[in-house]
Each structure stands twice: as C-alpha cells, then as structure tokens.
Amino acid sequence: MKLNCIALILGMAIIGSLSSCFQKINCDISKEKKLGNIEYSNQFKQFNIEASVNTISFSNGTEEMIFTKNNSLEKRPQRLNEYKVCESINIKPYSAYAYYKYENLETVFQMDSAILVLSPEIEKLGNKRGESLYLNFSKEGVGTVKARVPISNIDTTITYQPFGELFTFKERITLGNQVFEDIWSFKEGTTGIYYSKKMGLIALEANGKFYIRN
Numbered sequence: 001m002k003l004n005c006i007a008l009i010l011g012m013a014i015i016g017s018l019s020s021c022f023q024k025i026n027c028d029i030s031k032e033k034k035l036g037n038i039e040y041s042n043q044f045k046q047f048n049i050e051a052s053v054n055t056i057s058f059s060n061g062t063e064e065m066i067f068t069k070n071n072s073l074e075k076r077p078q079r080l081n082e083y084k085v086c087e088s089i090n091i092k093p094y095s096a097y098a099y100y101k102y103e104n105l106e107t108v109f110q111m112d113s114a115i116l117v118l119s120p121e122i123e124k125l126g127n128k129r130g131e132s133l134y135l136n137f138s139k140e141g142v143g144t145v146k147a148r149v150p151i152s153n154i155d156t157t158i159t160y161q162p163f164g165e166l167f168t169f170k171e172r173i174t175l176g177n178q179v180f181e182d183i184w185s186f187k188e189g190t191t192g193i194y195y196s197k198k199m200g201l202i203a204l205e206a207n208g209k210f211y212i213r214n
Contacts (some may be wrong), residue, residue, distance in 0.1 A: 027086035031096035058211035067109035114139040147186040176210040
C-alpha cells in the first residue's frame with residue numbers, strides 16, 4: 001500500500017512538471033497565442049506582385065500564352081510562427097505556437113495547359129524576418145519550375161532545397177532577341193521564369209522557347 005502511494009505521488013509530480021514545462025500532455029490548438037498582425041516591409045511593397053492584374057499574356061512571335069487570374073480561391077491569412085508555446089507528448093503529436101497573422105497575397109493565374117502562382121511569404125530567421133516571393137510555373141508536357149526571389153534578410157550564400165531555391169539577379173540578360181536589365185531569373189532544364197522588380201513577370205521559358213510578356 002505504501003509503495004502504491006509513493007508511485008502515485010511520483011506520477012502526479014511528473015504530470016505536474018510536464019504541465020509547467022515545454023512538453024505537455026495537453027498541448028493542442030487551444031494553447032496557440034495570436035500576438036497580433038504584421039505587414040510586409042516597405043522594401044517588399046516595392047515589388048510588383050501582380051495584385052491588380054487580371055490577365056497576363058506572353059508571346060514568342062508565333063504562339064501566345066494567356067493566363068487569367070483565378071478570383072474564386074479562398075484566401076486565409078498567412079501566419080508567421082514567432083516561437084513554440086508547447087509540444088504535445090500525447091499519442092497525437094502537436095506543436096502550439098505564438099504567431100502573427102499577415103495578409104495572404106498569393107495570386108494564381110491559369111490557362112488550359114499551364115498555371116502561374118505568385119506567393120509572397122514572411123518567415124522567421126533568427127531574430128529577423130525574411131521575405132520572399134515564390135514563383136511557380138507549370139506547363140503540361142513541359143514540366144514545373146519553382147523558386148523564390150529573395151527580397152529581405154534572405155541569406156543568398158546558402159543552398160536551399162527543395163523549392164526554396166533562389167532566383168539569381170542579372171544586371172543584363174538576353175531572352176530570345178531582346179535584352180533586359182535588372183532581372184531575377186531561375187531556370188531548370190528548358191523551363192524558366194524571369195521577373196523584374198519594376199515590371200513583374202517579364203518572360204517565361206518552355207522547351208527552350210522564350211515567351212515575352214505583351
């Protein structure tokens with residue numbers, strides 16, 4: 001009987017200690033903490049993310065690709081996790097965070113055989129906030145290419161995988177028979193995306209053919 005009491009006391013002490021530390025039995029969504037709302041930096045706002053555009057068209061002289069914005073998509077606010085509040089040690093794992101919310105500016109453009117997605121994102125990087133613009137181009141029969149334009153506080157000396165790969169900045173680049181300046185580019189195989197801070201998407205590459213924005 002005495003041993004049972006001791007075991008019970010020890011068990012209660014362990015549970016009590018778990019409830020007051022990082023790992024908890026009852027860590028669930030109710031422990032999440034909203035810290036407030038945040039906005040994109042002024043540096044980020046200088047980038048044209050096609051927010052007010054409804055159609056984007058590209059041409060290579062003989063072929064056209066015309067993308068139309070999908071306005072029917074539900075957009076929930078984005079979330080920046082600031083720190084972890086607790087971590088569940090129950091059968092079903094769960095981590096609760098203290099977080100900020102920010103506007104979801106993801107834009108999706110579609111045509112019959114291709115899709116373009118522009119996804120701004122804020123992430124926590126140490127004691128700083130990093131901002132990126134993810135660009136995704138997918139064309140049927142050609143393939144998919146996805147990477148991000150580093151905008152603020154992104155370490156460009158690191159190799160990121162997968163899909164976190166960074167665009168490369170070019171002071172001058174020739175696409176087809178046209179020359180462009182100050183362009184962010186990313187290419188895999190014969191598929192590529194070309195982006196300008198001032199003009200937004202300026203070109204796509206599919207099967208080695210350049211489609212310049214009209």
